[in-house]
Amino acid sequence: MFAKVWSDFERTVRVKLLSFKQWWQAAFPLSVSNRMAADDYNPVSLRHKSKKKSQRGNVTMSRRRISVKQLGQPDHQGWLYRKKESKGFLGMKWKKYWFVLKKTALYWYTNQLAEKAEGYIDLTNFMVDVAIECRKKYAFKACHPQVLMFYFAAESQEDMSLWLNKLGLASIQYEAPRQNAATECYSEASDHEEAESTEIPPPPYSEQTLQDTVDAPSQPGTTHQGSLPPPYSSTASSKTNGSPSSPISTMTSESSASSVSKQRQSWSDVNSQSLPPAGETAVVCQVQVHLHQAPQEEGEEDDREEEEDRPSENSGLQNFSNSSGPKEESSTADQQGDVVAAPDNRDDGNNSDEMEKLYIHLKEASLSPIGDRKPSTKREFRASFVKRCKNKNINEKLHVMRVLNSTLKSKEADLQAIEQILSDTDLNSEKFKEWKEANAPLVQEICIKLDQQGASEAVNPAASTIAAQVVETSI
């Protein structure tokens, strides 16, 4: 009982101190004052509440003199490897450090209890990306034009995606300061995926128009980790008319796609009649997205609405929306990125750039101008890889799709073989025998299949004599 009271008190005090600290830091941005030693992950330190009143007001003091505890509540933390190249020594060592991210500052320590940070970088205006060039698994990098490149590696795919998210957000904090409130709001959501995404979308979604989405791309589009644009939080006009308006969201940058932002991709079809190309593009995008949307209610609504929308669209784009269906998700992201660009064009004149849009979409869906499938270019593979690394779900789905594709191909090949023998008009036992020998594995498979089918009726007794003997107990 007392423990509970104490922990409640503890929590409230900590919250207050944290808010004070943030105010303090906001007021004195260069100081690194951390009065509180609030520490979530290290319960031992709960007892000694910042007995160390270190001289934090001193600006000239090295920024590294912050113990892990003094950082307080971090935005993210965890073990990461850092690539350390010793000059002269031909080696790339990956050293493991405890990384703590606080807003835009990234500190790293040899361990969680370190008194002084081994290193610190301010991530503003850094470019955070996956590092394919590194041999190390789950490696990513942070680069800056003036500062040298930092390489990091996580221990798992999830960790890497998380860190990429977080670091990316840190890097944009100062790129777009006025978006702070909104982006933070969505950055949290994008990290806590399903949980929060169900909360945030419904209100802004219900009242969005295409005009708002046009505004979206005009925001600084250099955000690397696509956090969702502010128009959500600042819905200007709301046209909730009778027509089914599926929620809108757009990506500010085309390359990044956190899973939640993907889940929120959708187009408002408020003006679907007046903008057939847009509507169709919406259809195309939606084909991908809603397949992977978490079971949120708006998601389900979307699916239903999409079902209605799709049959109503009957244009040349229809076939490519179908063919882009099995395509990887990267193309979705690209499409969506391009669709973001499209509204810009739409600003000029609704139907004037249809051809251009069509061409862009075809290109993004890896189709040649006449609608055939073009093989993916290396660039597309790379882009797809980048997206995959950031999002485990996409990666898994991509793998599933690839597996399915190759299975399909092999099955088709089998079918060909069978077709070959069946379509032979003057088949005789000789030929059949030859064919059987030539396609022995296939024949085996067929036999097994047949056995399995007959198993339920005929094979059962046979199987059970082998498997389950009659058990008789004499008593």
Added chain:
Amino acid sequence: MSFVPGQPVTAVVERIEIQKLSQGPNLVLGFCIGGGIDQDPGQNPFSDDKADKGIYVTRVSPGGPADVAGLKIGDKIMQVNGWDMTVVTHDQARKKLTKKNEHVVRLLVTRKTLEEAVKQSMSRPGPS
């Protein structure tokens, strides 16, 4: 012995009381059982419904306590001393029957002939 899923099982049963026979350290009943929810019901030669996973009497040793008590081969055991036998594993059934400190087991068994006998007596016109 018809089993309608979802409906309570009804059957015409016979009460059989078996006095266990001491054979040295063991108590013997003189019959064998087969079946159980963990067994394959398709192999049961005595059941009408080949999905019936109940406990059936597969052998009765002639002259033994079960035979004397009137247990017949092919009987389905519904209860043993009040314990249900229709939805038990083979081993559970065995255990209920072979309790060391019980010298008497009272079974409720059912067989096709019983049902038919009852049906016949019901259809036969009664004395007016």
